[in-house]
Amino acid sequence: MSRITLTVNGHAHTVDVDPATPLLYVLSDDLQLRGPKFGCGLGQCGACTVIVQGRTIRSCVTPVGTMKGAEITTLEGLGSIDRPHPLQQAFIDEQAAQCGFCLSGVMLEAKALVDANPNPSDGDIQQALSGVLCRCFVHTRMLRAIKRYAREKKA
């Protein structure tokens, strides 16, 4: 066990855990965050995605010990129900979810993409989301929401 300080959604947290513990378990079990979720535990589906230094990582296969001092953003770090982030608002407007379990992967990959590339093509979006799954297959709405976000962000 060792004491590790993480900055999550702008707040510093210190936890005393085995540094090999997957970041996801710390985020969900210790910090009680609901955005990142256990999908596969293998880094294959994206449900556990968080953003670190502008890039997405799979928190289920990332040892928490490697995250010392890192600034981590989860889905709930973007906005709230009362003040949703424009990307979240776009997903709400397009009703782009069914069970919602995949949203950390889909939305945070989309955010990282549009932050880096404000004018993504369909191919860019496909490429950026190629590592995440949505098993309810809300793909058409999600793509609409992402394009809407990119469009409104630019405007």
Added chain:
Amino acid sequence: MSAFSRREFLQATGALIVTFSSASILEPLAFGQGPFDTHASHVDPHQLDSWIAIAADGTVTAHTGKCELGQGMLTAQSQLVAEELSVPVARVRLIQCDTDLCPDQGTTSGSQSSPVNFNDRNLAQAAATAREALLGLAATKLGVAATDLTITDGTITATSDKTKRVTYGELVAGRKFSLPLSTTAKRKTAGEWKVLGKPVMRLDMAAMATGQFEYVHNVQVPGMLHGRVVRPPRLGATVVAVDESSVSHMPGVVRVVRRGNFVGVVAERQWQAAQAAQRLKVQWSGGGNLPAQGEFYGRLRTMKPSRDAFAVNSKDVDEKLRQAASVIKATYLYPYQAHASMGASCAVADVDDGKATLWSPTQSVYPTRSGVAMLLGLPPESVHVIFTRGSGCYGLNAADTVSYDAALLSHAVGRPVRVQLTREDEFRSESYGYAYVIDQRIGIDHDGTILAWDYEAWWPSLGFRPGYDKPGNVITGFLAGFEPERVAAQTAGEVVTFQNRINPAPSYVSGCVGGNCGGAGKVRSERVLAHTVPSSFLTGPLRAPNRVQNTFAHESFIDEAAAHVKADPVAYRLRHLKDERLIEVVTQAAKAAGWDARPSPKPTVGGGSASGRGIACVAYSGDNGYVATVAEVEVDRARGQVRVKRFVVAHDCGPISNPEGLKNQIEGGTLQGMSRALGEEVTWDDQNVTSVDWGTYHSLGFEFEVPAVESVLINRIGVPATGAGETAITVVAAAIGNAIFDATGTRIREVPFTPQRIKTALAAKTYL
């Protein structure tokens, strides 16, 4: 909070409560019981009795036994209550699927996924009962006739004198009313709807999109430990010995638990439990010896025992086939597929001192209560199951089994335990959707009309939903010593009534039994015989169970018949259909797609890429929803890859409760159907299942080109609403297969249509 104390609480400030205690539950299911139905309701009228309570502040609390699984039921049911009570949706609080608070409505299953099917005769009827009672109270209070009153936003106003008005809250305040459900309270018709029928946004959407929504994975209770399971490395293996010392030294490990062949570990932290489960040394014996996958379909035909049943048998099929100008035949193959939910399943149990509480993503809280009670040797009344949403399930994923896992582990340690299954745990031993072998034969006369249709199928089954008394139907119960339902031999007997619930009969036969013709089509010579045979793997309902498989075979084969007589696939279907609603969706889909009327295949065009269009339709479960889908595809001949460019879906589920929710279901069902048609297949070697992660079980991801899904919604008011959760997915594989044939002249008769299979078929010119 118990039901009684909840009522006391409500009554403390005044309330109007509609109960079913004196009326008893009303036809909890819209359909008769059958092997694919939810189980009969087991309501105890003395334990729970309220559907609806209107509090003195005007808020409406409704209790439902049908749960939100991601399909939009929370919103649609809230609309249903709001509609009948003439209040805004926001004033309705829906309490879902809690065995201490809600009535037993069996299973929330997709094949009956319509709020009106679910709650037409009970929840909505309770709301209508409350509305009539409130109108009566208002008439007395305002001194006008009830017929003079109108309701807007929970305020009742006299039409003749608008100054005479009273709110629900004012009527209820300080008084207590307890009404039995009135079976005669008048329901609003679809023509009167103001809340239903509108594209109301999902009530849970903002919470999901902002990461605030609490899934079962997020449930934490004081003192909670973490559990993991250790499943057999070979299917059917049994435990010889568990070496606890292999993990007892590990930090945080609390207990190794064994119950028969069920093995699990409990630790203080999730990571500790995960590591201990990996390192625990268990000696297993036996198991494996699985049939080679390459020989699987052939073996199904000879498996015993076999449960045989005709859906229809006109007894003249052999004769008509002999008389036919031509006979065509084909065999269709459909693999086991996994529910493959986005999130591996999770549940939390707190078992202590003869009582159990479960936070479970089950579709069936009361059956799960009974199953857990059997596993733990407790009376069902001592088990409280609180539905807490998991990942989308699409049927019997591991939600029930993980609830049993949590219950067993918590029972062993006497503390709350959260169990998270691994992806591999779930892929290896969930209850797969059925594999099928289907032989089809059609006799065609000189003018191209189908004279006779002969269907014979074999499908393997083991287990099913656990229901109220069969916990062995899912893996945990089985490992813990309970038996699953096994196929029992049965000879096909006389057909008493025609029913097409799992769509073994094609839409083109007349379904005539004893003078009554319940089929959707015109073909009078008809024989539909299915053999249910033993399965090596546990099986259970997966979205549109059996209907997807049967419809793939029927809608591919009608296309083969059309091609045989060089008829346009749409015209040929219409020629053999009689059901007006099915005819309507076929016509509408073709129209919206700009259907190019001509026989398939398309005249050959050279080049590496071929394009084509295909159609497929179904009257889901015979009469529970109507859909026709046109698929437009491009086939890369060299690589064997299929890209669907466009889907057009015409859909009729009666009066539409929420067009936005319906479109979402149609789009998702269609694309999920595409994934199942193009990629998904459970694979195994001689020891165990080998499709154990997203690298080996092929779900279409975002890397594929997402086709447009254009929905044509037929809003048919004046008929009962039907299901909409499983209609669209049912026709997708056939629509794509027919489009591939149109593009290439090659028929693919085995799902999934992998590049390898397509290349092989193109090389062999499979068709005719």
